Amino acid sequence: MTTQLFSWPRYLKKTAFHYCPGCGHSIIHRLVAEVIGELDIGAKTIGVPPAGCAVLAYNYFDVDMVEAAHGRAAAVATGLKRVLPDRIIFTYQGDGDIAAIGTAETIHAANRGENITMVFVNNGVYGMTGGQMAPTTILGQNSTTTPGGRDQKRDGAPLDLSEMLGITRGAAYIERTAVNSPKNIRRTKKALTKAFKTQMTGQGFSLVEILSPCPTNWKMTPVDACKWIEGSTAPFYPLKVIKDIVTNI
Amino acid sequence: MSGNHVIGEAAIRAGCRFYAGYPITPQNELTEYMAGAMAKLKDGTFIQAESELAAINMVLGASAAGCRAMTSSSSPGISLKQEGISFLSAMDLPAVIVNCMRGGPGLGNISPSQGDYFQATRGGGHGDYRNIVLGPATAQELADLTMLAFDYADKYRTPVMILQDGMMGQMMEPAVMPDPVDPKRLPPKPWKLDGADGRPSRIIKSLYLDPAEEEQINWNLAHKYEKITDEIQRAETYRTDDAQIIIVAYGTAARIAKGAVNRVREKGVKAGLFRPISLWPFPTRILKEVNKKVKDFLVFEMSTGQMVEDVRLSLEGKGNVRFYGRPGGVVSTPIEIAEVIEGKFGRV
Numbered sequence: 268m269t270t271q272l273f274s275w276p277r278y279l280k281k282t283a284f285h286y287c288p289g290c291g292h293s294i295i296h297r298l299v300a301e302v303i304g305e306l307d308i309g310a311k312t313i314g315v316p317p318a319g320c321a322v323l324a325y326n327y328f329d330v331d332m333v334e335a336a337h338g339r340a341a342a343v344a345t346g347l348k349r350v351l352p353d354r355i356i357f358t359y360q361g362d363g364d365i366a367a368i369g370t371a372e373t374i375h376a377a378n379r380g381e382n383i384t385m386v387f388v389n390n391g392v393y394g395m396t397g398g399q400m401a402p403t404t405i406l407g408q409n410s411t412t413t414p415g416g417r418d419q420k421r422d423g424a425p426l427d428l429s430e431m432l433g434i435t436r437g438a439a440y441i442e443r444t445a446v447n448s449p450k451n452i453r454r455t456k457k458a459l460t461k462a463f464k465t466q467m468t469g470q471g472f473s474l475v476e477i478l479s480p481c482p483t484n485w486k487m488t489p490v491d492a493c494k495w496i497e498g499s500t501a502p503f504y505p506l507k508v509i510k511d512i513v514t515n516i
Numbered sequence: 517m518s519g520n521h522v523i524g525e526a527a528i529r530a531g532c533r534f535y536a537g538y539p540i541t542p543q544n545e546l547t548e549y550m551a552g553a554m555a556k557l558k559d560g561t562f563i564q565a566e567s568e569l570a571a572i573n574m575v576l577g578a579s580a581a582g583c584r585a586m587t588s589s590s591s592p593g594i595s596l597k598q599e600g601i602s603f604l605s606a607m608d609l610p611a612v613i614v615n616c617m618r619g620g621p622g623l624g625n626i627s628p629s630q631g632d633y634f635q636a637t638r639g640g641g642h643g644d645y646r647n648i649v650l651g652p653a654t655a656q657e658l659a660d661l662t663m664l665a666f667d668y669a670d671k672y673r674t675p676v677m678i679l680q681d682g683m684m685g686q687m688m689e690p691a692v693m694p695d696p697v698d699p700k701r702l703p704p705k706p707w708k709l710d711g712a713d714g715r716p717s718r719i720i721k722s723l724y725l726d727p728a729e730e731e732q733i734n735w736n737l738a739h740k741y742e743k744i745t746d747e748i749q750r751a752e753t754y755r756t757d758d759a760q761i762i763i764v765a766y767g768t769a770a771r772i773a774k775g776a777v778n779r780v781r782e783k784g785v786k787a788g789l790f791r792p793i794s795l796w797p798f799p800t801r802i803l804k805e806v807n808k809k810v811k812d813f814l815v816f817e818m819s820t821g822q823m824v825e826d827v828r829l830s831l832e833g834k835g836n837v838r839f840y841g842r843p844g845g846v847v848s849t850p851i852e853i854a855e856v857i858e859g860k861f862g863r864v
Contacts, residue, residue, distance in 0.1 A: 310713035315577075325719045331709040333580040334721040336603050339573035342565070346577020346585070347709070349561040350534060354711050372573070375566035 276300035278309045280329045289489025291479025292320060294446045295388055295455070296327050299359065302459045303330065308467065312355040313347055315340040317364035320394040324359050338369025341376035344383045355466055357384040362403040363393045366428040370402075373432070380437025380471040384462045387429070387474055390481040391500060398484030402426040405503045410484070425503070429476045433510040439471035441509040445478035445501055447493035454506075464516045473513075478504060520685040522655050523614055523678065524549030526662035527586050528557075531699035532612070534578035534585040536563040536571040540593045541626045542682035543616035547588065559699070568593040572600030572613075579609045580720050582708030584666050584699060588614035590682070591632050592623060594640075601675050602641030605737070606722035608707075610669035610676075612662070613647075617681040619845030627845025628683035628768055633822035636679050637796040644734050646741050648676040648748070649795040651766040655689035661793070663694050670703065672744055679795055681818070683768040683847060744797055751799035752791040753806060755781065759788030761812040761857060764803075764827050766792045768847070769818050775850030780857050787857050792823070800830040807835055814838045816853055818846070 275281065279300035286292045303309050309330055316324035318337035325332035335343040340358035348356045358365075365373050365387050376383065392410055393399040400410040400417060405425050407416040417425070433441050440462055444455040455477055462473035478500050480492035487495060517525065524546050527535070535550040547564070554560035561578070565571035571587045578585040589597060594615045604611050617632050619625040636649045648668050650661045658680065665676040709718055724730040752770075755777055756762060765773040770791040777787045790806055790813075792799050813835050815824040824839045831837065840856045842848050 311711035313581075313709050313711060322723055325721060329712070329717050331712050331717050332719050332721075333577070333709055334603075334607070334719075334723060335576075336573065336599050339569065339576075339600070342570040342573035343577035343580070345563065345570075346534065346536070346574040346579070347581045348577075349563070349574075350578045350581035350583040351710060371566050372570050375570065379563075 277304040278329045280327055282326055284327065285323060286320065287483040289480055289482035289492055291390060291446045291477070291481070292388065294452060295386065295477055295479060296324065298452070298456045298459055299357070299386060300328060302456060302463055306460065306463055306467065308355045308463065311353070312357065313351070315344050315347070315356070315358040317358070317360040319361040319364050321359055321361060321388065322395070338364050338367070339372055340364065341369060341372040341381070341385065345376055345381050348381060348383050352382070355463065357386060357463070359386045360388065361394065362387070362389045362391065362401040366402040366426050370428070373428070374435065377432045377438045377472045377474070378435040380439070382466050382469055382471055384466045385474040386459070387476040388479045389476055389504065390479045392481055392484045394481050394484055402428070405500060427504070429474065429509050432474060437472050438474070438510050440465045440473040440511050440513045443476040443478070443504060443506050443509060445496055445506055447478065447480060447496040451506070461513070461516060465513050468516060470513050478506070517655070517688065517691065518545050518685065519655055519658050519680065519687050519689070520545035520616065521549050522658045522691050523662050524553060525693060526659040527612065527666070528553045529694055529696040530584065530663045530666040531697040531702055532584045532586045532666060533557065533559050533699055534561045534575065534583045535587065536565045536574040537587050538565050538568050538571050538589065538593060540590045542618060542685050543588050543590045543614065545685065546614060546616070568596035569599060572597040575611050576600055576604055576609060579604065579611050580709050582705045582710065584670070584702070586612040586614070588616065590616045590618045591620045591629070594632060594635070598641035601647065602643050602645065603722055604675045605645040605647065606643065606733070607720050608673040609720070610673055612665045612669055612676050612678065614678045614680065616685040617679065625845045626682060628681040628818065628847055629843065629845050630681060630767060630769060630818040630822070631843060632679065633795065633817070633819060636677050637798070645737055646796055648672070648674060648744060649679050650676065651679050651793060651795045652684060653767050653770045653791060655687070655691040658684065659691045659693055668748065670705070672740060674740065679767065681768050748794055749797055749799040749801050750793035751802045752793060753802070754789040754791065756788035756790065756806055756810070758786055759810055760786040761814060762788050762790050762806060762810050763814050763816055763853070763857065764790045764792070764823070765816040766795060766823065769816050772848055772850055772853055773816050776853035776857055779850055779854040785857060795823070798826040798830060803827070803830045807831055811835050814840060814857060816856070817841045819843050
């Protein structure tokens with residue numbers, strides 16, 4: 268008698284990821300698909316991918332998906348959710364998408380308390396366009412547009428988007444996690460589960476920010492990229508529950 | 517009812533159940549009307565969005581979910597919506613967009629203008645696409661064309677723009693409201709997203725990294741536009757039967773031109789009016805029929821000359837085309853246009 272402990276998630280298509288070796292998107296895609304399967308919401312879930320590395324997310328998630336223009340996922344998700352209030356709507360966005368070009372849409376969706384779930388993948392660079400400075404690039408971090416490292420006087424300070432969202436009246440649940448270690452991956456899955464449950468119980472806006480490695484643009488090995496999160500990014504963006512007014516989950 | 521209210525009521529009667537908008541003059545009455553009307557409906561959504569960009573993208577989401585959805589704005593706001601309109605077009609998603617045109621470019625002013633004709637009829641945003649553009653000239657047409665706009669949007673799966681202006685939007689005029697449509701009884705949308713329950717999951721997208729595939733997408737759109745061009749050219753002809761000169765004007769300009777035609781007719785000048793109603797597709801076929809009998813045309817626009825290009829393209833050199841325009845929010849009188857018809861001023 269054997270027991271199956273690990274299998275391909277039902278809501279992940281059997282397609283190879285295009286992501287670079289060591290990229291956090293592959294892990295996060297899997298976690299989102301696992302959570303959708305475990306909560307048994309795949310038949311009523313609609314996803315909104317971003318512009319950026321994860322634009323092709325619709326090739327991987329086996330749920331209905333509608334693309335959004337760069338930064339507009341929160342607005343598209345708002346339209347979907349208001350028309351289909353009993354469906355589960357999630358967006359999947361990178362830092363440039365959600366925290367630069369889409370800041371207004373994101374803050375206002377949170378502030379309206381839209382009953383949607385946003386997955387915010389923070390790797391501190393614009394990955395798809397070749398590693399330019401993101402709103403979340405930490406001080407001193409190199410990028411193709413911050414030669415010598417991000418300098419606050421020259422390049423502006425990194426944006427703490429999740430903390431900003433945390434002070435909106437409409438946000439119900441916001442947590443920052445990471446996927447640089449097995450322990451953090453398990454915590455991320457727990458946070459994603461809670462975020463989707465927040466929506467399923469109609470309690471309002473939920474978002475999980477996930478610190479994620481980008482070895483290609485950070486010019487590091489995958490192992491060093493995970494260490495960099497531990498030693499540099501996570502101390503800058505502390506892993507913690509930022510807002511939680513959710514009850515009975 | 518003001519023109520903006522007429523559009524709002526007609527949209528509700530057409531089964532529109534989602535509206536997102538942002539305040540801008542001279543179209544605020546429409547946004548306010550939708551707020552009140554949607555609040556009275558069990559299945560209606562009104563959102564005052566944080567921006568024009570957000571509003572059009574909310575409409576995109578609602579449309580992807582299968583709902584009849586609308587947004588409205590005025591010239592500067594329509595510029596901001598162009599990103600979303602390009603995406604809607606690429607994704608074959610229906611939507612109705614109302615542009616209550618004002619003086620421009622830039623902030624311009626809040627007076628009636630027709631300066632956005634090129635933007636509306638040439639696509640407006642990035643990429644190789646067109647939108648159906650309807651140019652109403654009466655309150656009755658605001659009602660009828662709004663109903664029609666939703667039908668066209670669903671039938672051809674494309675954004676449809678109602679191109680009116682500050683005069684139409686603010687003006688009070690009686691109109692008979694069309695019978696309401698029950699949104700539940702509209703034709704089904706087998707492409708919409710509502711969760712892959714018992715069917716394969718669906719994707720609505722506009723990214724095609726393979727140039728060959730993207731080329732095919734562009735040709736698919738082009739074929740759709742050919743079909744639309746063939747099927748929905750609309751125009752009004754007024755006193756053209758014995759006319760020796762035809763004034764070509766749309767919307768508010770056409771109302772002024774009609775007064776001018778009547779005025780010069782009293783003096784024995786055989787003038788007629790050709791009023792395009794579908795601005796894209798331009799009613800070339802109907803204009804060509806008129807051109808079989810008349811060679812002299814005067815195009816009058818509340819701009820420095822945009823539609824005049826479509827008139828010249830349609831006539832293919834087989835007519836003499838004069839142009840007279842008043843841009844920047846200036847509204848001519850019928851007396852002024854009558855004098856232009858009589859050749860007192862105007863340029864070729």
